Amino acid sequence: MKHTMAFLLAIVVLLPAATWGEAAPSRAQNSAAKIDLAGAWKAKVQFKSGMLADWKGLQFMYAFNQGGTMTESSNYDGSPPGPPAYGVWRKTGARQFEARYEVWLTKSEKPLEEIAKGGGWLPDGHGILSEKITLSADGKSFKSIIRWDSFDQAGKAVESAIEGVGEGKRMGF
Helix, strand or coil: CHHHHHHHHHHHHHHHHHHHHHHHHHHHHHHHHHCCCCEEEEEEEEECCCHHHHCCCCEEEEEECCCCEEEEEECCCECCECCCEEEEEEEEECCEEEEEEEEEEEEECCCHHHHCCCCCEEEEEEEEEEEEEEECCCCCEEEEEEEEEEECCCCCEEEEEEEEEEEEEECCC
16 A cells, blocks of 8 residues: 555646646747747838839738748728739848748729729739848747839839838737
8 A cells, every 4th residue: 555655646746747847848839939920910111112102001911821821911902992912922131031922913993083983903913022020039029121012914114113111010919
């Protein structure tokens, strides 16, 4: 009976310590995983020139997926109506990332004053955004430099090398 009690006591004392010892690296791994771009983000963006410079209060929402794909949408996606941008991202160094994403552009088939009366939007080329992102040390915010290039339906450049800056914060609970 003494041996059984000693055995049970050893299990009660040693099992939690063994479990805690295994959980500690897991917490460290989770913390290290946060210092990555994957996740949902909201950013304020300001372009210095070009057609996007007039968009005051421009904000982006990003979803950077594990595996390197991404989606971006802005608070101006409805003006004119357009889909979100889709693209790819990759790590380029310690807390350094780059993203490249494309968006379809649209134009009105009627003057803007007549849109409310009915009408549609036609394809009007596409835009490419290239972004260099620097993640903060705690992984909760970033700063970026963004480049905008737009092209007409034939693929001819409309605007090239328009630069902007962004500041983002990780979304969470």
